[in-house]
Amino acid sequence: MAGKMAGGSFIENLPKIYGMYTGGFLVFVLLMAILEQMGVGADTIGILFVAFTIVIYAAIGFLSRTMAVDAYYVAGRQVPAVFNGMATAADWMSGASFVAMAGGIYFGGHGYLAFVVGWTGGYILVASLMAPYLRKFGCYTVPDFIGTRYGGNLPRFLGVVVLAVASFTYVTAQINATGTIAARALQIPFEVGVWFGLLGILLCSMLGGMRAVTWTQVAQYIVLIIAYLVPVFWMSNKQGFGLIPQFVYGDAVARITELEALHGLGTLDPVAGAKGGLRALSVPFAAAGDSAMASWKFVTLVACMMMGTASLPHILMRYFTTPSVRAARQSVAWSLMFIFLLYFTAPALATFTKLQILDPELATGIIGKSIADVQALEWIQKWSNVGFAQIIDANSDGILQLNEFFMRGDIVVLATPEIAGLPYVISGLVAAGGMAAAMSTADGLLLAIANALSHDLYYKIIDPEAETKKRLLVARILLLGIGAAGAFVASLKLTSILGAVAWAFDFACSGLFFPIVLGIWWKRANRQGAIAGMAGGFLAGTWYLYMVRWGGMDPWIGIDHLRFGIIGMPVSLVLMIVVSLMTPEPDAETQAMVDEIRVPSGDTVLGSSH
Amino acid sequence: MMDTSKREEHWRRTKSLMIVTLTIWFIFSFVVHWFAAGLNSVNFAGWPLGFYMAAQGSEIVFVITLFWFVKAQDKIDRDCGLAEED
Secondary structure, X not given: OHHHHOHHHHHHOHHHHHHHHHHHHHHHHHHHHHHHHOOOOHHHHHHHXXXXXXXXXXXXXXXXXXXXXXXXXXXXXXXXXXXHHHHHHHHHOOXXXXXXXXXXXXXXXXXHHHHHHHHHHHHHHHHHHHHHHHHHHOOOOHHHHHHHHHOOHHHHXXXXXXXHHHHHHHHHHHHHHHHHHHHHHHOOOHHHHHHHHHHHHHHHHOOOHHHHXXXXXXXXXXXXXXXXXXXXXXXXXXXXXXXXXXXXXXHHHHHHHHHHHHOOEOOEOOOOOOOOOOEOOOOOOOOOOOOHHHHHHHHHHHHHHHHHHOOOHHHHHHHHOOOOHHHHHHHHHHHHHHHHHHHOOHHHHHHHHHHHHHOOOOOOOOOOOEHHHHHOOHHHHHHHHOOOEEEOOOOOOOEOOHHHXXXXXXXXXXXXXXXXXXXXXXXXXXXXXXXXXXXXXXXXXXHHHHHHHHHHHHHHHHOOOOOHHHHHHHHHXXXXXXXXXXXXXXXXXXXXXXXXXXXXXXXXHHHHHHHHHHHHHOOOOOHHHXXXXXXXXXXXXXXXXXXXXXXXXXXXXXXXXXHOHHHHHHHHHHHHHHHHHHOOOOOHHHHHHHHHHOOOOXXXXXXXXX | OOOHHHHHHHHHHHHHXXXXXXXXXXXXXXXXXXXXXXXXXXXXXXXXXXXXXXHHHHHHHHHHHHHHXXXXXXXXXXXXXXXXXX
16 A cells, blocks of 8 residues: 555556455455354454454545545546446445345345346446546536536536435435444444444545545445355355356246245235334245336336436546546446446345245245244344344244245345354355445445535635635535534434435436436537526426325326436426527537537546646 | 547447447337336246346346447547547
8 A cells, every 4th residue: 555645656556456455355254254163252253344344444545645636536537447447336336235135126026126227227328428428528526517518607506406415315325324234243323333334434535535435445345245245155055056146046036936826925915013124025026017007117217227327426426537538438337347246146145045035945944834943043033133034923823924924125135144054254244245335335425415515516606716725625524514414314214225225316317317418419408408407307306206205196107206207307308408499509619618528539628627 | 620520420420329329228228128027938047038137137238238339439439530549
């Protein structure tokens, strides 16, 4: 890490540095395994895992401290494509992806896979419509592009508002996740865990801004991907499912369909009396609804998640950090590749966990077994104690039926090592991975909000004369304030993790998707159109969310609160086109600027330090 | 100002590439999944095909498409003399 300050040599040495880091992490895992064998308790190992990794991230954050605007906002634009891909993947994969996704698939089956499709395919839009052009533009933030392209303070301000609402919705969920994991691993109350998580997050980003976040996110990606893949591979091989689980679970899916019939899925309704947040299986795994409504619900969710991906500023701003337009494009492809590694594993994990729980012929199977036996299992006891699992023998026959077993979706990732009988060191690893996923996303989001407020609101609108030192000080104070606000909201536990995550995508696509895309691809788009498109789309989407969620309105044709982008986006598109055409076209200078961002070569439109 | 005809050619080819890329994207994001129930009656290496496409198939197509897109766009940039220096 000593070379960190010496720009060029540090970049050249990246593969070596992160290679050593990965090796060091594996040695640490091994050491923990040895400690476990020597009789060190599970709790101590959990604490060591979480504490050790957070200290490493904080150290990277400290070493990457900077007082240069360029480094603070865009990591000096020197992050190589592959490393930026890793950082983006960590930025992208949240606590929800890591902890909740496999559980969502476990309970929701095919319908839930819309999230998996939506959260990968969105990168095609990022690469083909946005990232390279925004990189050529040379902006520091997404509202920076909107403000310069459309001119005037109002578009910039609206961009900041949409960004702040979408990202803040998202960041509370991430701080919530860090709090949950920290609370469990370190055995502190949730409310304390939330603030502890925030401390870790701020240590990574306060001093070095984007530069610090970039290099910690790469480190966090390495931890999270190891933590996700190792248990799945180990479990698959231990249980004899296959060497590479992702390619062999087809038969397991077929077997689950048989078992669902055997256990009476669809004929048994979950019995009453389960604790909040716990669910029993009630949806078939592989079957897809055979109606236009089912298909409609699937594709509308996919659409919202994809357009949301392409509008979320904390993702787009990662592509401002590459050395070139070409590298920005390559970097999007690498991001998707690194994300794919986790996302195509999640369905395999959900399948094998389900098979292990449902199949009475496997030693791990619990459905159809005697309740006394099941309650003697260590993982059932442990997770029942913390309210993550529950057994209700409603018909008092002493046998566990499908509709009598309840659990939280998170268990699929968190308890799989225990269900499959893997050593505890793996559970510690999983906790560290979940922490890395939630922290890296929270970091990116907090920085996106703070940067937009400090650069676009403070520097560009309120005080354009501010000196560099003052700008960076304001940026840091905002980061601290927003982080504290996020932690405070998270400690109130207002909504489930997933609800909030989907909303962030809907907010982002309602307000920002068309103003960004048309700003690049339609020269005729002007300020009035952008104002109408941003405000109209955002307000329409927000109004619909409010009405469906709290106002007692019935969703229109199956568009529930998770999909309100389907209302916001068309409003945004139509308003933007109609209003643009009704008002004068942009001046020649703006049109020339649009021509300029379409060409990769040459200088960025905005200067390197603006 | 650079040669305008090169710029026009560059933008025309860039637009075509975008349209081809987004057509592939559209098919594997929406069309395939609209027919998931029907595809599920087809067995693909053990998987019901509709489920497979949502769990793995579309994602694999996305990754391959994106690496192909990056290469194709780079070729357009170079052919038109508008690529950045290496």
